[in-house]
Amino acid sequence: MKCILIILMSICLFATEDFELITKAYKNGLRPVPSDLESLLLELKLEYKNVSKEKVVLGKKLFFEKELSKNRDISCASCHNFKKGGADGIPTAIGHKGLKNPFHLNTPTVLNTAFSKKLFWNGETDTLKEQAKGPLQAPFEMAITPELAEKRIKEKTPYKELFKYAFGSDKISFEKIVEAIAVYEKTLVTKGRYDKFLTGNENALSSNEKEGLNLFITKGCVGCHNGIGLGGQEIRKFPLTYHHIxxxxxxxxxxxxxxxxxxxxxxxxxxxxxxxxxxxxxxxxxxxxxxxxxxxxxxxxxxxxxxxxxxxxxxxxxxxxxxxxxxxxxxxxxKIPFPFENKGDFLGSKSKEKYFRVPLLRNIVQTKPYFHNGSVNKLQDAINLMGVHQTRNQLTPKEIDDLVAFFKSVDGEIVEYLK
Structure with a gap:
């Protein structure tokens, strides 16, 4: 009888600790991915007509369409590979004719960008539609003009029908092209065990992963990496070094x-x-x-x-x-230097004051190398640098391992909202 009481007390204590951790996560701005399409649309402040199945189908086809690049050899998916966490796995983005990004910028993930309020490394754009226009037209990315994009898509079947289904008219324009791509990208949302834990499944995470989540909150990471996407909400100064506040x-x-x-x-x-x-x-x-x-x-x-x-x-x-x-x-x-070589001389926002868009951390285990210029290859090293330069924490090897474990629990597959 005494043993049974001890076991029951242990279970209650365990459940209480999990409940407190979940509560702490919500209080610090962490939230799970919406469970269904209705909840997703509510979160994104959209109506179904804005994210219809027809627009998603069209947007997906355009996302993988190489005709939208000047040389017909790359698509949006070339740099945003789902098998690599929605990124490309290389330090510097490569585009038209093998040109490297002139600022040595690393490709951010496209997954979960629906939850971002700031886009591009300097946070200059706040909508996916406007963001999509950049890579399509940049001479070192897809290098196409709006006029050529329209011409190519008009010449290729079955786009007229797809545009008619999506927009109610078979008229093809550059604005509709980028809108459809943006709509599709809004559905590229991933869900992991971390989301199950936040919705009450206490067994979804291991003890190491729970400790990692707790560290993520108590060490100050959540101050910048919050919201559903664990980031993307704003631009912040990097590096901060000793200004932990x-x-x-x-x-x-x-x-x-x-x-x-x-x-x-x-x-x-x-x-x-x-x-x-x-x-x-x-x-x-x-x-x-x-x-x-x-x-x-x-x-x-x-x-x-x-x-x-x-x-x-x-x-x-x-x-x-x-x-x-x-x-x-x-x-x-x-006099605070970057914690790594400043390749490309990119200093964040237009003011050149080292303000960068806070990256999304979902699927971060798949999106190496890290930071805006892809200078760090190991997630453990990236975590250590962030601890030292952003939150004034000298993390122990055990703490870093627990944080990595937590990030693995956040990793997930794309949710099929429209079937």
Whole structure:
């Protein structure tokens, strides 16, 4: 009887821990892939007529259509291979006449891009339709013009019928071509054991995979890689190095915290404290516990000196920033290098401030090499670099292995929403 009670208690404890982990995941913005077409359309804010079976059929055919490349030798699928996680498995994208991407950019996965709010490595586009226009026309990718694309598709059967079924008219245009491709790409959604766990199947993940999920949340990865696709929601600075707060909350919240902090600092001038601990307590309660906790963990160190929070010498600001003596206010420049060779000299967004679209992490185990320029071949190395440069975590080998295990559980097959 005693043994049975112990077993029952263990099961209850196990279930409680799983429930708490699932709850923690949802609280941190992680969600499972929609289970059916209706739920998917609701998530994407679309009506069925926008993602009809006819449009998907047409879009799929166009996605694999080599006539849409100038030399008739490559298609969208050439770089977005489903057997390679929706990418191409090489460091630099190769297109028309074997030309390499001039910025040494790595091909992002096409899978689960339906859940992305930012597309391209600099996040310059926010719709799949607009994104599709880029590779088709880029001289180093498919190198075709809208006029030639239309001409080729008009000449090839059975496209007239397919366009009529999809759009109600057999008129073929470049806009309809990219729209159909985008619609098809919206259905390229994958589902793994991780999704089953988030929907209540506690046995879907192993203990290592659950620990990996927990680490993914507690180490701050989820600060950038959130949502259904585990990324793709925004652009973020890379590398961050010691500013851990950027992986924990939003830029707007950070700006608010800094304003709050400097307001409290000005109030300190009229206060008398016997110890630094009293100063810390005053700042903590004046700022509010949550804001102080974020600042303390991710932006400053808790050492008070001369009424200011002083950064420890080992991570002082001037270890990453230097001042030009002639114009101090405008001259704080970063010295933080990329954690690998900066091939292609691509620095993210148009401002050249090292802001990059946060990659999707679904099927990440299949999409090596990693980062925007494909400089890292092993997932373990990529995780280690992200820990050091984005969340200020020196991950142990065991933690890295658990995170890899978690990513394997996220890996999945394409869901057949339209049969």
């Amino acid at each position: 950027w992986s924990l909350t939003t830029p707007q919240r950070i700006a608010q915290i800094k304003r709050n902090y400097f307001t409290v600092l000005s109030m300190l001038k009229n206060k008398n404290f016997n110890t630094n601990e009293q100063k810390i307590d005053y700042i903590k309660y004046s700022m509010g516990f949550e804001d102080f906790k974020l600042m303390d963990k991710g932006f400053f160190h808790r050492i008070v000196d001369n009424q200011r929070l002083k950064v420890m010498t080992s991570t002082a600001c001037n270890s990453c920033h230097v001042n030009n003596q002639t114009e101090v206010k405008k001259s704080i420049i970063t």
